[in-house]
Amino acid sequence: MSTDEGAGGPDGEDTRAFVLHPEIMNNRDRRPSGPALEEAVSLAAALPGLSVEGAEVVPLRTVHPGHLFGTGKMEELRLRIKAADVELVLIDGPVSPVQQRNLEKEWKVKILDRTGLILEIFADRARTREGVLQVELAALSYQRTRLVRAWTHLERQRGGLGFVGGPGETQIEADRRAIDEAITRIRRQLEKVTRTRALHRASRAKVPFPVVALVGYTNAGKSTLFNRLTGADVLAKDMLFATLDPTMRGVTLETGQKIILSDTVGFISDLPTQLVAAFRATLEEVLEADLILHVRDISHGETEAQKQDVVAIMNTLGVSEETPLIEVWNKLDRMDDAAREATETIAARSDDVMAISALSGHGVSDLVHVVTEALDGVRGAETLRVGFDEGRRRAWLFDQQVVTEERQDEDGWSLDVEWTARQRAAYGRL
Known part of the structure; x- marks a missing residue:
């Protein structure tokens, strides 16, 4: 979403937002609330034009089908939201169309759930033709079942999806037939783009350098590692979803062998199902890779849970278990000396784990050596x-x-x- 049309207010000011993380107490699979709220705030910070004015965890024994929150909690939050003078409330979890409509009526603010926020971020990051089309398709699938606010973003040259505001936007009932026509049109366009990608893959197959794919949780440091290995200038920020469109570059290993290195979109827990399906085509490099480097932020408190999220999504995408995989424990630079030494000692005990700092370059040359050996092993x-x-x-x-x-x-x-x-x-x- 651009700053001149989208999240920003009419005078160019940032949209004031409040982040809520509902913690469903009877959900045994719930994530720890502290890191979950921190990630939700980071998601909000990844969207230009938003200013997070407050954030809190909201414990819930049960989910109210019509309002998500119970009457007392809803009133308590209404007063807090009013005091913060916010225009948008981001709810870190699923919100049904009925819940969204009722909460907006009660709180007099716009509501955006986790799926809607991630779609907005993807819309802001997409640069390639396929990336833009995939985001629009996912957004329309999401919008089809709920109230639509100015889905005319399809005609824009740039900008976000219009969920969080914009000039002249009004809350209207979804015109399903119009959305269905748009979905059909985009799918036709995607078919053309997919055929073009297939031709490009066929061209690469004639010069069949091994493909090494970087995967990992969002903000794990994939793009920083990609830049260090290739000398490229891919956007690498301490920000969720800094990279969206897959980027590929040639790299010459120490043996002189050439490989293709692919940087992909970061995964995240509770990734919207619309996006898992929509971005399958952009992850074809992972499906066809000769070697996968699973980059992990080993300094993160939830690094093990993030690993499981990535593995689950790769399984959903159909990545073969036979594809060689090396875990890259990144961000040693964020650890103190004792933790870093312990992490490197643990990594050294495994043949398929490497501990590095992509930012400082520590351990990267050893990683290249292991990649070279791994590729030789499949010969x-x-x-x-x-x-x-x-x-x-x-x-x-x-x-x-x-x-x-x-x-x-x-x-x-x-x-x-x-x-x-x-x-x-x-x-x-x-």
């Missing part, structure tokens, strides 16, 4: 016969640096090679 040995009239195929093999020994006779060459399945398939297409 197979084979002997090929190449005739004198197949000079192009021979040159390709040497260019890929897969030849370990060559012998020549009167009919051509015998070449011993060590290569990946991807390289073997590409050779067969030459």
